[in-house]
Amino acid sequence: MVIKGGRIIDPANNRDDFADITVRNGRIQEILPPGAALPSGEEVIDATGHWVLPGLIDMHAHLREPGYEYKEDITSGSLAAAAGGITTVVCMANTEPVNDNAAVTQYIIRKASSIGLVRVLPVGAITKGLKGKELSEMGLMKQAGIVAVSDDGRPVESAAVMLRALEYADTFSLPVILHCEDRALSAKGVMNEGALSSRLGLAGIPAIAEETMVSRDVLIAQYAGVPVHITHISTRGSLEIIRGAKQQGIRVTCDTTPHHLVLTEDSVGTYDTNYKMNPPLRHEDDRHALVEGIRMNLVDCIATDHAPHAGDEKALDFDLAPFGIIGFQTLLPLLMKIHLEHDIDFSQLLACVTKNPAKILGLDGGALGQGSMADITIFDPGPTWTLTEEMILSKSKNSPFLGWTFNGRVVRTMVEGRTVFVSD
Ligand SMILES: [Zn+2]
Ligand SMILES: [Zn+2]
Structure with missing residues (x-):
């Protein structure tokens, strides 16, 4: 799988730049400069305009x-x-x-x-x-x-x-x-x-x-x-x-x-x-x-x-x-x-x-280096949205932030390379 075109922000590796990430067997295989030749036949996730965290x-x-x-x-x-x-x-x-x-x-x-x-x-x-x-x-x-x-x-x-x-x-x-x-x-x-x-x-x-x-x-x-x-x-x-x-x-x-x-x-x-x-x-x-x-x-x-x-x-x-x-x-x-x-x-x-x-x-995680576990959050900094009770997936809705308007939203969450959340 390839995550393409995103802005990679990774404090653990002092990284904040545009790059493509390839994921294999639940780990990050390579981080490639934009425009580099990508392996063919892979699932491509387009992260253009998004932050990859x-x-x-x-x-x-x-x-x-x-x-x-x-x-x-x-x-x-x-x-x-x-x-x-x-x-x-x-x-x-x-x-x-x-x-x-x-x-x-x-x-x-x-x-x-x-x-x-x-x-x-x-x-x-x-x-x-x-x-x-x-x-x-x-x-x-x-x-x-x-x-x-x-x-x-x-x-x-x-x-x-x-x-x-x-x-x-x-x-x-x-x-x-x-x-x-x-x-x-x-x-x-x-x-x-x-x-x-x-x-x-x-x-x-x-x-x-x-x-x-x-x-x-x-x-x-x-x-x-x-x-x-x-x-x-x-x-x-x-x-x-x-x-x-x-x-x-x-x-x-x-x-x-x-x-x-x-x-x-x-x-x-x-x-x-x-x-x-x-x-x-x-x-x-x-x-x-x-x-x-x-x-x-x-x-x-x-x-x-x-x-x-x-x-x-x-x-x-x-x-x-x-x-x-x-x-x-x-x-x-x-x-x-x-x-x-x-x-x-x-x-x-x-x-x-x-x-x-x-x-x-002492956890293995929290980084996007080569060989790191592919726990990845893709965030779109663009949209503004307002929190409603219907959006809350917890059984309980006790949030003081209901009705607040926020900038940016999570578009995809991956755990060891598996997508566990994708926004609609
Ligand atoms: Zn406490
Ligand atoms: Zn507590």
Whole structure:
């Protein structure tokens, strides 16, 4: 197969130019200058006017299966991811039962491969049942196919358990992904704490609920000499702590979400529960700091924290509705928006969803070099379109971006050379 005439943007190989790509046996065989003689008799995909990108890696998502299939399952999640140009989904362990043992890991992997769309890579729990007490069977889960461990959905409250978990995970070379939140400080909060939460009469989650835990975990990582990845950072303070840690040579990486880069707490004024997530949308100053953090390479990755919830759950009052929003099909459009509005190089944003997560998780992927896996997303930067509920392939429709108009759309997604999504 030949992908012809496209603009190849590949941060891993510092590439941004026009070229043709030949694919064989699921891998990239050759990258040829435009106009070069192409092998005859091949299937030709015309990518003229389109961008040819490494398939996106979403390193933080909730697919809800097993246990909460009414919100999402691996099939609907895979369809939505493929439509969003995401070829690898890293799914968190807070299913029912929790992915804290090899049997659940195997179930997820078998189910995903029988669906045969995107690559689904499970994350195992750090502690059994996400209870923060006993460490999970990390070695057996690693053999079964987990790519990292995380208790996401909640923090590891005990510093002693955290320290043992880092040392234990390190013996299996498993990356550790941390949801940093001091739950005594976030308490019953439902939005960012500040003048606005007081005015709206909603309980606040202070920035320090996140920052004290980021600070603690950076110190534990330094003491243990083990790398950590801090997920969904949402405040300027968290970024400053990570900046300082990186300057000291502590091995810490982080991601933020697309919604923390484009939205602020001001949206909560509508009491629309599609603006309720954890960590909450913060102040404009925080949002701005995170965008600059991307520009300065302090924020390593962007991950959706795709968190489907059923319509009747999100229809509850703001203080009762569950935290979380979906994100697969709006990831790339939001990166495009950040690129256009903040004048950040598109390839720098792209690195946050390709090369950088691949490196942190030790994955084969996120690049378009000769011999790379042919996980490829073809994006048409031209059209503008408006997100409607009918376009959402997830079972749940809890997106704050319904009605938004975006620039550019995914036209084809390929996993190991197989087309798993094509736009009509
Ligand atoms: Zn989380
Ligand atoms: Zn999450």
